[in-house]
Amino acid sequence: MIGELLQWLHTVFVERFDGWVVLGFVAQFMFMMRFVVQWIASERVGRSIVPVAFWFFSIGGGILLLIYSIRQQDPVFIAGQSLGLTIYLRNLWLIFREKRRDPAI
Template identity: 70%
Template sequence: MFDGLIAWFQIVFVDQFDWWVVWGLAAQFMFMMRFVVQWVASERAKRSIVPIPFWFFSIGGGLMLLTYAIEQQDPVFILGQSLGLLIYLRNVWLIFAERRAAARPEGDAAT
């Protein structure tokens, strides 16, 4: 049993190691950083918040993971990252629309 586990680790972590694995690991790190950013911001504020960098890490990590999923031809991963990217982009759009509206002079209606 132990030999089988060692063989599995050899196949997964050594034999398959290539540029795409490095890309996938970097993508996963980028995606993970959004949670670190959110956690640090919430700890500083002493309440749960979602800072804007969270969404940029989401977009960057999501794009990187999507390219990895496409290269790996994984339909579950491709669909999941595609939907996530739409949500992240929409959130950034809403944030900047709110900022534009707040920056308009009082009484200046949007057309």
Template identity: 65%
Template sequence: MMHFFKVTTRAELLWVIFGFFAQAMFMMRFLIQWIASERARQSVVPVAFWYFSLLGGLTLLAYAIHRRDPVFIFGQALGTVIYLRNLWLIHAAKSPAA
């Protein structure tokens, strides 16, 4: 298996497995959004979409930092800020003060 993933140590193999987990969390947001839209018969973005975006983005960011990939780091870091801001806005709108 290590040869297939082009890694030479067990630690690197665990990072690759972590990277696949991160990508799966990020991908789940699309599945959730698609299912919610199909049920509503219109395009909707459920709150879970933003939570999976944040979880997937943060885990992918950790993987990108480990791999020292500046392009990947920049993309995930910026996305994480946007996901946090959307969750902030959603929860602020639901608070009694709003």
């Protein structure tokens, strides 16, 4: 049982390791950083907020994860990242439109 697990881990994390896996890890790291940024910003003001950087990390991580999922031919991730990118871009559009109307924001 343990030998099978070790073989599986070796196959997944060593034998299959290539540039695409590196891209996937970078993408996942960027995507995770959006939550770190949001958490730090919220801690600083003492309430839950979503800073603009959250949406930029969402877009960066989402684009890289979409590229990775297309390469891996994973329809679940392709659909999920495509919808997510639409939402992230729309949120940035709304934020910048609001700032154009009221530069004091």
